[in-house]
Structure formats: C-alpha cells, structure tokens
Amino acid sequence: MINYDLLLNDTNYELIHHQSIANKIDRFQVIIIHDRQPNFFDYNYLLNFPSENVRKKVDANRIFPRVKNETFVVRQQNYEDNVDLFFKMRVDARRELLAKATEFMIAKFFSTYESHLAPLLADKPTLKWDIINKLHDKYDKMLRAHVGLNDENSWNVFSTWYRTYLKNYTVNELIVKHGYDTLNALDKEELNTLFLEKMSNSFASNDSFLNTFTTDVNAYIEKMVSEILMAFESEKNSMEQINELLGVSPNFSVHQPIEATVKTNNLVVMSNAVYQFITEAISNQKFVCEADQWPRATIHGSKLEGSLQLLPNEDNRTASQMNLLHGYAHTLSEVDVDVLDSLCHMYLTQSPQADKRVEIRIDDLLTIRGLKTKLGGTGRRGGYEKEQRTQVMKALSVMQALWMQLDSVVVYEQGKPINKNMQGRAFVFTNEDGSSFEVTEDITPERLFIKLGEVFNHFLQGSTRQVKLLPNQAIELNPYQRKWEKKLIRYISWRWRTQARKASYLQPHKISTLLEKIGIQIDTQAPSRIRDRLEKALDLLEEEGVITFWQYNQWNEDSMSKKGWLRVWLDATIIIAPPDEIVSYYEPIERKKSVKTPTNFSLEPQKVCKSIGNDFKECRIKRGLTLKQVSDQLKISTSYISNIERGGALPSQTVYKKMKEWLN
Missing domain, CATH: 3.30.1370 (Ribosomal Protein S8; Chain: A, domain 1)
Structure with missing residues (x-):
C-alpha cells in the first residue's frame, strides 16, 4: 500500500511521481455482482444462526464480510454507454450492503442476548424465524431511515472514496513493479489498459488486497452506521428487547411455534357431527348455487338436520359478494379443507375453550401443511410464494362466510343426548384490538385473530368435549394428486x-x-x-x-368374474x-x-399358508411377470395381489387355491 506519510511532504519525489501517474488515469467505475449468499431467510441457515463464523464477525464489527463475487472495472465512457444496466447493478450491490448490515445487526442482537434466547429457542426453529423476521423489520427500517444510507449524495461520496482508494493502491503497485520511468513513458491508452488489468487481477486473485480492502470498507461502513450501533449499545442488557419480541397482549392466547403444537404424527381437530358435515360439504362440493341465493349445503340425518351456507356479514351482502361466493363454491378443493383442519388444530392447541381468541399466523397455515419456503437471495427476502398465501386467504374467506342453520342437532348434557336447534358462524375473525376483520384474497396480513363460533361451544365442554387425532398426512399430501x-x-x-x-x-x-x-x-x-x-x-x-x-371382510374374489359384480x-x-x-x-x-370385535379377517385363515404372499412374489419375479400380467391370468385385481404379496392380507380360500395352482 502507499505510504500515506508521504502526503505530508509535497516536495517528496515519490509522492510527485505517484500523483503524476494517477493524474493520467481516466475515470472508471467498479461494478460488483454478488453471488447469491445464504442469509437469515434461508431455513437451513437460520437453524445454526448465528454461526461461529458470524459471531467472530460481530465481535470484530465486521459488517461487510469478504464474500464471493464478480467484479468488473469499466471505463466511464463504457459505463455511460450502458448506464441503465450498470446503474441497476450498482443499486443491487447497494442493497446487498444494506442486507449484510441488517444481518449483522440481527446477529449482534442474538449474540448479545444469547443466554436469554437459547432456552427459549431450543428445538423451535419457527419461533426463531419469527424473531428474525421482527428484527429484520426493525433494523431494515432503521438503516433505510438513516440519512447516510438512504440518499444518493452519501452513496456518491462513498463511491468516490473507494475509487480514490483503489486508484492509489493500484498506481502504487504499478510503480513498485514497473518503476516510474517505464510507466511515464507509456502513452495514456497503454497506461490505462495496464491499470485496469492490474486492478481486475487484484479483485480476482490477490488475497492480501481483498482482505485489506474489505477491512477498510468495513471501517468506512462502521462510521456510516455508527448512530445505529450507538442506539443498540444504549438498549443493551435491557430485557424489554426480549419482551418486545416475545410479549403478547393479555387479551388473547400466546402464539406457539407451529411445530410445537403438532402431537407426534397427528393433529387435534374437532370430531363432532357438525364439523364432519362442514368437512364433507367443502371436500365434496355439496353447495348448491341458485339464482339470487347464497350457496347452501343441506343434511338430513338422525343426529343432524339443517343447512350450511356461505353467507357474508350483513353489511357485505351485495350482488358482487354473492357472485364471488358462488365462484368459491364451484372451486372448493382439498386445499380449503386443509386450511379448515389447520385452523381448527391451531385453535385447539392454543385454547382449550371455544370462547377464547387466539392469534393465527398466515405462514403457519402453510408451514403446518408441510409446504417449503423458497430460499432468500441477494437483496430480497425468502419465504412462501404469493400464490400460496393467496390460496390461504381465499380459503379463509370461505371459513369466514360459513353460517350454520341447524334445525336439529344432538348434543350431550350430563351424559344424556338432547336435541337442540342452533345457528351461528363457524369462526369469527378479528384484528388485534378486537374489531372485525374482513378477509379478502387481495390483502394478506402477517397475522389475524379468531375464535370459534358459539355452535361449537356445545362440543368442547367438559366430558362432552369431542376431538379426534387426524394423521398429519391429511393436510400434507398433495391436494390434487x-x-x-x-x-x-x-x-x-x-x-x-x-x-x-x-x-x-x-x-x-x-x-x-x-x-x-x-x-x-x-x-x-x-x-x-x-x-x-x-x-x-x-x-x-x-x-x-x-x-x-x-383387507376385505368375507370377500369372495370369484364374484369379480360374474356379471353384475x-x-x-x-x-x-x-x-x-x-x-x-x-x-x-x-x-x-x-x-x-x-x-366382541371381528377377528375373522378372511375365510378359514388357519388353512392358508401365511407365506403364500412371499412365495408368490418370488415366483412371479423369477418368471419375469408384472402384477398386471398375473392379474389378467388369474382374474384377480392387481391391488389385491399386491396386498397379499406384502403380507397385508390373507387370500380367501378361492383365491388361495388359484395362487397355489399357479405356483405349481
């Protein structure tokens, strides 16, 4: 590097030589294209955030780390000829710097409060994700509001500083290598070509230069964000910071990370006849849409009689809303039932009573269904796709519109069945302050608050509480395939x-x-x-x-070969x-x-060799036959043969006889 003590002596020939060469260098621009880096919105990255490497950067106040990138040094004229393209690249690089500064502040928070956060975050990556999102919003706003980081003039000053820095370094390196006389003898074009080549090589392969350059850039950036760092230090050791992130209003139940609410391999949802009716009405598209009528599904059973409507609140019963709900009724799918079950599970795990209000995070309704987030990248946040969130909001619109008009429903009071008539909503949606929240596809809030309608109250009280375990696959499997x-x-x-x-x-x-x-x-x-x-x-x-x-119970496979099977x-x-x-x-x-429960799963199973399935499969494979080919030969369904081969069922006597004859 240049000896800056020389700058104090304007008669020193070394300084004069340096300045003479530097004055011949044309104006240039440095364009940096950063490789996509893992950041705090990448799920796998946040599990170990902050890593030991990140902790060292925090301890050293290393805001902008040395990372892989492609650096292009271009002459000013070339830059101006392609100004739109190059300016966009500069803006992207600026965003990357802000993103790294934001990540640094988040890592600094985690490192500072590690002793408090560690027990809270043990095995709770979703809670960690939630805290990181809140911290990102906080520090991102602080950095963008900072004058030194948000106006073009400040960035131009920074750009001028590092161009001067790079020019002085490169000129000094050229003088050391080639000597002043050799450089001074070159014409201006030759000198500039040599200069640009040297600088490009330094960025590409000179580790000593890159380390020094990164250190000096960090020192400059640290001054730019010094006010924010001072604000952080003033808040340090204040437990209010933790409470601000984890605290909630006493008016509703505490939100839990969604993976903590799943009971082993199952969800917990309601299992009463009304809930089952709603599930089947949505899943099987049982709503009838008549002109000038709200979509309606009906049921006539011994324990439940009445109807289910898609009916908005009174102040929203317009023709356009009716058309919208008619459209929803025709396009109901398993996605809507997935959201229904997820909503029910999340409510029941946060509040055992139906009269409580709980917080629901929109992203949790996606996470619980096993959907994966997209990875974050340079200058942008990762997370779920907009289309995925829109699907959830559409399903929530259906949930909000559910209105039950039950003429007769059996409920149990003190162990005795009683017929009652009821009406009301399935769910009530509100804002945090308790005011009504109108769900639409167009607006996706981070969270909302719900409580169950009064109809469900009767099925969640004391000994009459009716809930079931629902295997996770019910909401995780592909809703179409x-x-x-x-x-x-x-x-x-x-x-x-x-x-x-x-x-x-x-x-x-x-x-x-x-x-x-x-x-x-x-x-x-x-x-x-x-x-x-x-x-x-x-x-x-x-x-x-x-x-x-x-397996089939008392089934004779010979029936399949008869007319009217x-x-x-x-x-x-x-x-x-x-x-x-x-x-x-x-x-x-x-x-x-x-x-007494049925145990006779097949006809006279004691006479059937239990190894028949394995023996049959081995023989079929040796003969090079597929299940379909054997199925056609024996007139037995492929699924039935497959089930027998895997030991999932024993064949009936007739099928057993066919299989034995085929083996022999």
Whole structure:
C-alpha cells in the first residue's frame, strides 16, 4: 500500500511521481455482482444462526464480510454507454450492503442476548424465524431511515472514496513493479489498459488486497452506521428487547411455534357431527348455487338436520359478494379443507375453550401443511410464494362466510343426548384490538385473530368435549394428486373416534358408504378403475403408516368374474385398522367392559399358508411377470395381489387355491 506519510511532504519525489501517474488515469467505475449468499431467510441457515463464523464477525464489527463475487472495472465512457444496466447493478450491490448490515445487526442482537434466547429457542426453529423476521423489520427500517444510507449524495461520496482508494493502491503497485520511468513513458491508452488489468487481477486473485480492502470498507461502513450501533449499545442488557419480541397482549392466547403444537404424527381437530358435515360439504362440493341465493349445503340425518351456507356479514351482502361466493363454491378443493383442519388444530392447541381468541399466523397455515419456503437471495427476502398465501386467504374467506342453520342437532348434557336447534358462524375473525376483520384474497396480513363460533361451544365442554387425532398426512399430501388418500384419512379418522367408546376399531366399512363419504361417483362404464383406485389408496396409506392394515371382510374374489359384480362389490365391507398410537390415545374414553370385535379377517385363515404372499412374489419375479400380467391370468385385481404379496392380507380360500395352482 502507499505510504500515506508521504502526503505530508509535497516536495517528496515519490509522492510527485505517484500523483503524476494517477493524474493520467481516466475515470472508471467498479461494478460488483454478488453471488447469491445464504442469509437469515434461508431455513437451513437460520437453524445454526448465528454461526461461529458470524459471531467472530460481530465481535470484530465486521459488517461487510469478504464474500464471493464478480467484479468488473469499466471505463466511464463504457459505463455511460450502458448506464441503465450498470446503474441497476450498482443499486443491487447497494442493497446487498444494506442486507449484510441488517444481518449483522440481527446477529449482534442474538449474540448479545444469547443466554436469554437459547432456552427459549431450543428445538423451535419457527419461533426463531419469527424473531428474525421482527428484527429484520426493525433494523431494515432503521438503516433505510438513516440519512447516510438512504440518499444518493452519501452513496456518491462513498463511491468516490473507494475509487480514490483503489486508484492509489493500484498506481502504487504499478510503480513498485514497473518503476516510474517505464510507466511515464507509456502513452495514456497503454497506461490505462495496464491499470485496469492490474486492478481486475487484484479483485480476482490477490488475497492480501481483498482482505485489506474489505477491512477498510468495513471501517468506512462502521462510521456510516455508527448512530445505529450507538442506539443498540444504549438498549443493551435491557430485557424489554426480549419482551418486545416475545410479549403478547393479555387479551388473547400466546402464539406457539407451529411445530410445537403438532402431537407426534397427528393433529387435534374437532370430531363432532357438525364439523364432519362442514368437512364433507367443502371436500365434496355439496353447495348448491341458485339464482339470487347464497350457496347452501343441506343434511338430513338422525343426529343432524339443517343447512350450511356461505353467507357474508350483513353489511357485505351485495350482488358482487354473492357472485364471488358462488365462484368459491364451484372451486372448493382439498386445499380449503386443509386450511379448515389447520385452523381448527391451531385453535385447539392454543385454547382449550371455544370462547377464547387466539392469534393465527398466515405462514403457519402453510408451514403446518408441510409446504417449503423458497430460499432468500441477494437483496430480497425468502419465504412462501404469493400464490400460496393467496390460496390461504381465499380459503379463509370461505371459513369466514360459513353460517350454520341447524334445525336439529344432538348434543350431550350430563351424559344424556338432547336435541337442540342452533345457528351461528363457524369462526369469527378479528384484528388485534378486537374489531372485525374482513378477509379478502387481495390483502394478506402477517397475522389475524379468531375464535370459534358459539355452535361449537356445545362440543368442547367438559366430558362432552369431542376431538379426534387426524394423521398429519391429511393436510400434507398433495391436494390434487393424493385427493383419494386425503379424503379417506379424514373420514376413517372420524370413524375411529366414533368407535373409540366401544374399542370397535375393526368394525367393517361398507364400500359404497366409503365412496359416498369421500364424494366418489360410481362409473358404471369403468367400475374396475374405481376399485383399483380405492385399493391403491388403501395400499399407500398402509405403506405410509396411516393405517396398520386393511383387507376385505368375507370377500369372495370369484364374484369379480360374474356379471353384475359391481353391485356385489359395493355391498362388500373392508376392515381398516388404526395405528397403535391412535388406539392408545383413545384408551381413556373406552367403556370398561368386554367388547366382541371381528377377528375373522378372511375365510378359514388357519388353512392358508401365511407365506403364500412371499412365495408368490418370488415366483412371479423369477418368471419375469408384472402384477398386471398375473392379474389378467388369474382374474384377480392387481391391488389385491399386491396386498397379499406384502403380507397385508390373507387370500380367501378361492383365491388361495388359484395362487397355489399357479405356483405349481
């Protein structure tokens, strides 16, 4: 580097030589394109934030770290010829510097309050994400409001400083290497070409230069943000900083990080008949849309009779709103049911009573469904896509519009069933101050507050409280490709809850009822497709551990070869066993008396060799045959053979005989 003591002596020839060469250097610009760096909005990065490397930077007040980038040195004329492109690059570099300064302040906060934060954040990455978001908003606003970081003049001063710095360094290096006389003998174009080449090489491969340059730039930036650093020091050791981030109003329940609310492999949702009706009405698009009428779904059952409407608040009952809700009714999907179950679970885990108001984070409604955030990048925040949040807001609009008009519903009071009529909303949405919040697709708040409508109050009181475990896959599976599985999980989990009192989990399910409850229309032209898809869905649920096993109950596969087999199959029944985790959870509500449950899962299973499935599979593979080929030969469905091969079911006597003959 140049010896700046020489600047004090204007008669020194070394200084005169340096200045003489420097005066011949044309004006230039340095354009830096930063590689995309992990930042505090990358999920994996925040798990270990701040890392040991980041802590060292904080201790040394190293705001702008040395990072990989591409640096271009261009002449002023070239810059002006492409000013729009190059100016955009300069702005991006400026944003990167601000982003790094913001990250530095967040890391400084974490390092300062580590002893307080560590126990709070143990195994809670979502809470950490939440705190980092709040800190980002705080320090980002502070930095952008700072005059020295937000006006063009300040950045021009900074730009002039580092160009002068780079010119002095490079000229000094050239004089040391080539000597003043050699450089002075070059014409101006040759000198400038040599100068630009030397500077470019320094940025590309001179570690000593890069380390020194980064240190000096940090010293300059530290002065730019000195006021913010002083403000931080004045707040230091104040527990109000922690309380500000974690504290909430006493008027509503404390928000919990969403991963902390999930009970092992299951969610907790309501399981009463009204909630099940709402679920099926949305999932199966049961709403009827008549002219000048609000969308309505009806039910006529022994324990529940009434209707469910998509009905806005009185001050919003306009023609345009009716058209909007008609459109929603026609496009309801499993996404809407996912949001319903997520909303219910998040409410119940934060408040055991229906009369409490709880905070709901919009991003939590995406996180709980297993959706991944996009990674953050240079100058921009990561997180969920706008389209994903819009889907959630549309679903919440449906939830807000749900209005129940129940003419007769059975509730239990002191252990006795009583018929009542009720009406009211499913959910009530508010702002933090308690005022009504109108949900729309266009506005996505960070959070909102809800409480359950009074109808659900009757099903969450004391011993009559009706909740169920819902396997996580119900909301995590793809709502379009895995629709069958999602619908089956919701219905079967409800049936398991209704069977829990008698522990009659192996009570068979009629196939026609299963298909009706999950909204599947029977295609009489291609009924085999319906059977294959149902069996495939059950196979997948077994493989994924949602159910322990499934198999036909008293089923004769020979019926498949007869005319009119569809009617026989629809009347057949299937046993679907829950996992041990769910059985154990419901044990406290079982009636303490012996209950006879079906155990005869196939015809005379004692005569069937239990290794038939494995033997059959080995032989099929040796013969080079697919399941489909064997299925066609034996007139047995591929799903049924697959289930037998995996040991999920024992074949009936007729099928067993066919398989033995095929093996021999």
